[in-house]
Amino acid sequence: DTAVSQTPKYLVTQMGNDKSIKCEQNLGHDTMYWYKQDSKKFLKIMFSYNNKELIINETVPNRFSPKSPDKAHLNLHINSLELGDSAVYFCASSHRGAYEQYFGPGTRLTVT
Amino acid sequence: DAKTTQPPSMDCAEGRAANLPCNHSTISGNEYVYWYRQIHSQGPQYIIHGLKNNETNEMASLIITEDRKSSTLILPHATLRDTAVYYCIVRLGAAGNKLTFGGGTRVLVKP
Numbered sequence: 236d237t238a239v240s241q242t243p244k245y246l247v248t249q250m251g252n253d254k255s256i257k258c259e260q261n262l263g264h265d266t267m268y269w270y271k272q273d274s275k276k277f278l279k280i281m282f283s284y285n286n287k288e289l290i291i292n293e294t295v296p297n298r299f300s301p302k303s304p305d306k307a308h309l310n311l312h313i314n315s316l317e318l319g320d321s322a323v324y325f326c327a328s329s330h331r332g333a334y335e336q337y338f339g340p341g342t343r344l345t346v347t
Numbered sequence: 348d349a350k351t352t353q354p355p356s357m358d359c360a361e362g363r364a365a366n367l368p369c370n371h372s373t374i375s376g377n378e379y380v381y382w383y384r385q386i387h388s389q390g391p392q393y394i395i396h397g398l399k400n401n402e403t404n405e406m407a408s409l410i411i412t413e414d415r416k417s418s419t420l421i422l423p424h425a426t427l428r429d430t431a432v433y434y435c436i437v438r439l440g441a442a443g444n445k446l447t448f449g450g451g452t453r454v455l456v457k458p
Contacts, residue, residue: 270446341390
């Protein structure tokens with residue numbers, strides 16, 4: 236069973252559209268994250284949620300809105316997509332304060 | 348979080364030990380050293396972490412200098428599947444959840 240799963244794996248869309256990426260973890264963790272990896276391969280934290288509460292928001296445009304319906308899910312909704320949003324988005328989870336984070340396989344978003 | 352410096356790339360022969368250096372001269376007393384790796388087209392994977400003492404697990408060993416300003420990740424018997432980008436990260440252990448990734452070291456294991 237996949238510990239951290241993301242859907243879809245690939246997403247191609249046009250500028251201006253709204254899209255969502257879903258993330259689910261079956262590890263019983265209480266903290267989930269979204270990271271963005273740009274074309275230069277740098278991985279940067281975007282958001283972190285603990286028990287459905289937002290605890291990290293790293294100066295991400297408000298077009299990005301994470302939603303955590305329960306502890307096992309953290310979805311990422313993006314409004315008015317721009318070319319610069321093209322990247323690979325990784326979801327991760329952990330126990331809060333734990334040493335190890337578990338990452339999903341990533342969602343490659345391409346905005347045309 | 349303290350900044351880390353790693354060589355951009357290195358090659359390693361299959362079956363030999365791979366020694367990956369990391370400098371973190373501004374590390375503070377309560378910051379841990381973490382290592383993650385990212386195999387092509389996959390999410391990052393935790394390898395090991397340490398505070399002061401050397402650490403070993405089934406994947407690797409972590410050697411931290413006495414002054415804690417640098418560390419070395421050792422893959423004892425590198426295989427082709429160890430080809431990946433390896434990230435050295437310094438952060439607070441018990442508080443602060445985010446991982447701050449740098450450029451990492453691209454390791455190519457050759458047959």
